[in-house]
Amino acid sequence: MTTPSTATVRTGIRPISVGRRVKDRVVQVLICLAFVLALIPLASVLWMVVKNGMQRFDLEFLTHSMRNIGARDVGGGAYHAIIGTLQQVLLASLIAVPIGLLTAIYLVEYGNGGRLARTIGFFVDVMTGVPSVVSGLFVLAFWILVLGMPFSGFAGALALSILMMPVVVRSAEEMLRLVPRELREASYALGVPKWRTVVKVVLPTAFTGIATGVMLAVARVAGETAPLLLTVFFTDSINNDPFNGPQMGLPLYVFDQAGRPTDAAIDRAWSGALTLILIVMLLNLVARLIGWWRSPARKGS
Amino acid sequence: MVAVAREEGVLGTMAKQIEVSDLDAYYGSHKAIEGITMTIEPRSVTAFIGPSGCGKSTFLRTLNRMHEVIPGARVEGKVRLEDQDLYGPDVDPVSVRRTIGMVFQRPNPFPTMSIFDNVAAGLRLNGRVSRSELDGVVETSLKGANLWNEVKDRLNKPGAGLSGGQQQRLCIARAIAVRPEVLLMDEPCSALDPISTLAIEDLIAQLKKDYTIVIVTHNMQQAARVSDRTAFFNLAAQGRPGKLIEMDDTSKIFTNPAEKATEDYITGRFG
Numbered sequence: 001m002t003t004p005s006t007a008t009v010r011t012g013i014r015p016i017s018v019g020r021r022v023k024d025r026v027v028q029v030l031i032c033l034a035f036v037l038a039l040i041p042l043a044s045v046l047w048m049v050v051k052n053g054m055q056r057f058d059l060e061f062l063t064h065s066m067r068n069i070g071a072r073d074v075g076g077g078a079y080h081a082i083i084g085t086l087q088q089v090l091l092a093s094l095i096a097v098p099i100g101l102l103t104a105i106y107l108v109e110y111g112n113g114g115r116l117a118r119t120i121g122f123f124v125d126v127m128t129g130v131p132s133v134v135s136g137l138f139v140l141a142f143w144i145l146v147l148g149m150p151f152s153g154f155a156g157a158l159a160l161s162i163l164m165m166p167v168v169v170r171s172a173e174e175m176l177r178l179v180p181r182e183l184r185e186a187s188y189a190l191g192v193p194k195w196r197t198v199v200k201v202v203l204p205t206a207f208t209g210i211a212t213g214v215m216l217a218v219a220r221v222a223g224e225t226a227p228l229l230l231t232v233f234f235t236d237s238i239n240n241d242p243f244n245g246p247q248m249g250l251p252l253y254v255f256d257q258a259g260r261p262t263d264a265a266i267d268r269a270w271s272g273a274l275t276l277i278l279i280v281m282l283l284n285l286v287a288r289l290i291g292w293w294r295s296p297a298r299k300g301s
Numbered sequence: 302m303v304a305v306a307r308e309e310g311v312l313g314t315m316a317k318q319i320e321v322s323d324l325d326a327y328y329g330s331h332k333a334i335e336g337i338t339m340t341i342e343p344r345s346v347t348a349f350i351g352p353s354g355c356g357k358s359t360f361l362r363t364l365n366r367m368h369e370v371i372p373g374a375r376v377e378g379k380v381r382l383e384d385q386d387l388y389g390p391d392v393d394p395v396s397v398r399r400t401i402g403m404v405f406q407r408p409n410p411f412p413t414m415s416i417f418d419n420v421a422a423g424l425r426l427n428g429r430v431s432r433s434e435l436d437g438v439v440e441t442s443l444k445g446a447n448l449w450n451e452v453k454d455r456l457n458k459p460g461a462g463l464s465g466g467q468q469q470r471l472c473i474a475r476a477i478a479v480r481p482e483v484l485l486m487d488e489p490c491s492a493l494d495p496i497s498t499l500a501i502e503d504l505i506a507q508l509k510k511d512y513t514i515v516i517v518t519h520n521m522q523q524a525a526r527v528s529d530r531t532a533f534f535n536l537a538a539q540g541r542p543g544k545l546i547e548m549d550d551t552s553k554i555f556t557n558p559a560e561k562a563t564e565d566y567i568t569g570r571f572g
């Protein structure tokens with residue numbers, strides 16, 4: 001047996017040097033600082049919206065439209081905008097999620113990196129870069145001006161779905177690629193055809209991730225103003241039919257109210273912003289709940 | 302009850318012999334194995350041994366057309382199950398895999414499914430089966446895989462919650478639940494501890510009464526313990542295709558092999 005000190009010399013195993021300890025500390029502090037720095041704008045935005053939004057965040061706000069509310073009147077609400085946003089986002093999801101998911105399945109499971117797959121991938125990237133106002137302009141030019149369709153919530157949903165699609169494709173693609181090849185092979189080895197393997201093994205395994213991706217896409221488009229401006233137009237009244245006539249949306253509502261010169265309108269704008277944030281948060285919560293409810297961890301407990 | 306998978310397959314029933322003639326397998330332009338000819342006897346255990354990278358797994362996967370699921374991979378040559386050419390122009394690879402099951406190196410239970418659903422997966426994913434029928438098949442298969450007693454009280458818990466050895470037996474139960482005629486195993490014990498390995502080896506000895514079993518193994522003692530026939534694969538050099546050096550009764554391969562390379566390998570002089 002040797003004493004520890006001679007063993008240290010002999011094996012070359014040394015304590016951590018002072019220089020490395022210092023560097024470790026410094027980097028740790030820098031990372032914490034960066035974290036706090038990144039948190040400041042987030043926290044201050046949230047705080048501003050909650051503080052200012054609470055002023056008018058009441059039952060009247062949630063259940064009334066702006067119909068017959070004069071320029072200087074207090075009161076009124078965003079019910080028409082909430083309905084509009086929910087319908088527009090739902091319709092946009094109904095269009096974008098199936099197409100986006102099927103595209104991702106094609107890219108991951110069937111494309112094999114072939115020419116078609118690479119072309120699709122390229123155009124998905126291009127779509128990711130389309131400014132939101134351009135998607136609105138496209139729907140305005142094509143759907144409303146060329147085809148002669150009316151301004152409607154559906155036209156807005158079309159514009160939003162153009163923005164949603166690439167986000168859904170990319171996130172679903174990533175999630176599908178995370179499913180290990182072994183699982184697909186296990187299924188093939190049982191004599192299960194490929195399409196059934198995709199539907200029954202791959203998609204359920206990737207479900208939670210895909211749901212999260214879809215929610216991110218929803219959150220991304222729920223706050224879009226520019227495409228709505230050009231496609232759903234404005235209204236102060238409730239319009240329950242997304243296929244006919246101008247509708248409202250929460251981002252539009254905020255934009256509209258914030259531009260009016262009275263305190264009452266500014267308050268309504270803040271409350272509209274708060275409502276929008278709450279809706280997106282609620283949707284996220286629902287996605288997480290579904291994910292948790294389907295997770296093996298829950299079933300195992 | 303259990304005849305579902307059998308009768309639907311294009312390949313009839315009864316014990317099956319596999320005959321491979323002059324088979325090459327490629328990954329893209331890389332030829333991984335070359336000129337393999339062999340006969341695999343029914344209701345026996347055939348072991349594949351050889352150094353890493355000589356193409357044992359590749360060859361095994363050509364036997365149930367799993368090789369071609371890898372993009373760019375292809376096969377030349379013939380594999381016959383009795384009189385049927387598995388690579389014939391109108392053979393459905395899906396039905397081949399239903400007839401020739403497979404167990405992988407790493408246990409791979411479906412993570413979203415319970416123990417019961419894992420075993421039932423093959424039947425369920427292949428069509429409608431009644432619950433009572435499933436109950437019967439799941440119990441028989443789990444008993445067949447020596448796992449029933451350990452899991453019978455927690456059939457609806459996730460399969461991923463079992464130990465490695467239990468997961469591998471679950472995968473075996475899943476594979477035999479569709480009543481294949483041949484069972485291919487690619488190093489089924491390499492991720493397991495010695496006790497689980499023994500459990501699987503016992504299981505192989507039992508299963509061979511009903512199935513034709515082919516097992517790839519890195520472990521020479523294991524090949525000697527479980528197999529009736531042994532095939533030794535080797536490759537001339539790194540990057541060259543692997544070849545079948547010789548195949549014979551296991552006792553002969555391990556005591557008196559015909560080829561010098563085989564003797565060198567099993568006595569540990571290389572590989």
Ligand SMILES: Nc1ncnc2c1ncn2[C@@H]1O[C@H](COP(=O)(O)OP(=O)(O)O)[C@@H](O)[C@H]1O
Pocket residue numbers: 328331333351352353354355356357358359360371540
């Ligand atoms: N998915 C794959 N893609 C490309 N080459 C592969 C793939 N799998 C195996 N190979 C190559 O095929 C050869 C044989 O590999 P493998 O069959 O896994 O050998 P073994 O199972 O005997 O260790 C090796 O040269 C390996 O690099």
Ligand SMILES: [Mg+2]
Pocket residue numbers: 357358359487
């Ligand atoms: Mg291998």
